Amino acid sequence: MTEDLAVNVREVWKRLRTSWVLRGVTLTLSRGEGLLVLGANGSGKTTLLRIIAGLVRPTRGEVSVLGGSPRDPRVKRLMGVVMHHSLLYGELTVRENLEYYAKLYGVRGYRPEEDPVIQELGLRKFLDRRVEELSFGWRRRADIARALIHSPRLLLIDEPFTGLDDDAQASLAGILERLRREGVAVIATSPAVNAVKLLGGFRVARIVNGRLVEGMAA
Numbered sequence: 169m170t171e172d173l174a175v176n177v178r179e180v181w182k183r184l185r186t187s188w189v190l191r192g193v194t195l196t197l198s199r200g201e202g203l204l205v206l207g208a209n210g211s212g213k214t215t216l217l218r219i220i221a222g223l224v225r226p227t228r229g230e231v232s233v234l235g236g237s238p239r240d241p242r243v244k245r246l247m248g249v250v251m252h253h254s255l256l257y258g259e260l261t262v263r264e265n266l267e268y269y270a271k272l273y274g275v276r277g278y279r280p281e282e283d284p285v286i287q288e289l290g291l292r293k294f295l296d297r298r299v300e301e302l303s304f305g306w307r308r309r310a311d312i313a314r315a316l317i318h319s320p321r322l323l324l325i326d327e328p329f330t331g332l333d334d335d336a337q338a339s340l341a342g343i344l345e346r347l348r349r350e351g352v353a354v355i356a357t358s359p360a361v362n363a364v365k366l367l368g369g370f371r372v373a374r375i376v377n378g379r380l381v382e383g384m385a386a
């Protein structure tokens with residue numbers, strides 16, 4: 169497999185119970201590239217992200233991330249993953265959560281006040297609030313900051329814009345574009361086509377009948 173590819177998915181098929189959710193998905197992504205995966209509810213976007221994140225095994229086919237297996241802990245260390253479920257601890261404050269994850273990832277001297285993502289998402293005013301007290305959109309923002317704490321080289325983010333207000337959508341889109349320009353590979357999903365406008369610098373693909381079709385015409 170090619171080492172300089174951030175993501176290399178080859179002929180991946182996935183059966184869940186009795187149905188085939190993915191049918192021969194092939195996809196490559198280089199460092200510094202962004203891909204927006206569109207698809208109707210239930211089309212398989214989350215399943216594809218889980219497979220790339222190494223959280224689910226493909227039934228058939230191969231996946232390589234940054235030259236290795238996505239299930240290898242050394243590769244996992246290089247990924248940032250934001251799925252539907254929050255990985256934050258509700259009874260801890262945002263600051264306590266971020267400091268905990270920074271320590272877990274071996275990030276030294278992490279200070280939330282100096283984290284540009286905290287600034288850009290407007291999270292500073294919520295740093296000392298318990299996560300369980302935050303609204304969905306603010307908890308989601310905190311989860312995104314959590315996923316970026318260790319400067320991942322690949323970011324996988326499931327439905328980043330769902331449930332966020334217009335300002336948060338715009339600042340998140342700015343962060344994703346900035347990360348991409350800095351060399352991070354980013355895969356985001358969306359059930360709504362308006363995400364294309366937010367992520368102008370991203371390639372666009374769509375899952376249709378289990379197949380990944382590149383381009384807006386899909």
Ligand SMILES: Nc1ncnc2c1ncn2[C@@H]1O[C@H](COP(=O)(O)OP(=O)(O)OP(=O)(O)O)[C@@H](O)[C@H]1O
Nearest residue numbers: 184185189207208209210211212213214215216359
């Ligand atoms: N663990 C599972 N067992 C059986 N079927 C599953 C499982 N997880 C997902 N599915 C089915 O696989 C299909 C794809 O689900 P997936 O969550 O990947 O879609 P999605 O495109 O992310 O949907 P949404 O936009 O609603 O989040 C759906 O039909 C779903 O019901």
